[in-house]
Amino acid sequence: MSDAILQASELYKFYGTAAGRFPVVREVAFAVERGRFVTIMGPSGSGKSTLLHMVSGLEPPSGGTVTLDGHDLYALSERRRTLLRRDTIGFVFQFYNLIPNLTVDENIRLPLLIGAEPGEGGPKDGLEGLVRDFGLEGKLKSYPHQLSGGEMQRVSIARALIAGPAILMADEPTGNISTSAGEEVMKLFRRSCDERGQTILLVTHNPRDAAFSDEVHFLKDGELHDEHALRGSDVTPSSIASALADLGI
């Protein structure tokens, strides 16, 4: 039996323009098994953020279903969906979304302060362990504007993980930081998966990021190209590059 924390079936999203309704996500189906680090790769405008917003409960699909931790996400009331999201998903954004007038320490603790139920996968050694793993000792009393981009992104990932979400979702987490800071972020994702069993769903246009994951799926013009999907030891920089070339992206 599959042990998927997340399952998307036949997902569609249409947006309207003066020229009519057009699909930006078409017939997308995929699953994320617990404990896996899964990447969806695609160029700008391919529908990555739209897809991630639909599977995280932020944006209702035009068609199809999302099953998160055994719940049909859009069959729930809005209130129950919000609570499920809060207790199940840690979300990391490209532009950090830190609260400027809270310290690093307060930003990381925020999910607990607003009542997130600590999940089973929570950091065993709590805030101290996360702060140590993320190299944020000495920064706890700083404010976001006093940090580098890479440090801000590490704070936002620590915040996403503090309540032990069943799944970490990230939308272009390295899109706004240097290549070396981005590599540090991807190493943290890899270690969270390997050492804490953290399930991760990443969307990115960056092949270097994708190479850290257990599975890579390719999105082009709103469609997933399953025939090019890579898994396990097939996930290498060169196999990613050749899939992108085959797809013309």
Ligand SMILES: Nc1ncnc2c1ncn2[C@@H]1O[C@H](COP(=O)(O)OP(=O)(O)OP(=O)(O)O)[C@@H](O)[C@H]1O
């Ligand atoms: N609210 C909206 N209304 C109309 N069109 C939208 C809306 N949101 C997104 N789109 C369109 O849907 C398509 C996919 O957008 P999306 O943001 O999902 O792409 P993306 O892959 O995340 O791109 P990027 O890498 O640039 O972040 C784009 O053509 C975009 O213009």
Ligand SMILES: [Mg+2]
């Ligand atoms: Mg996007």
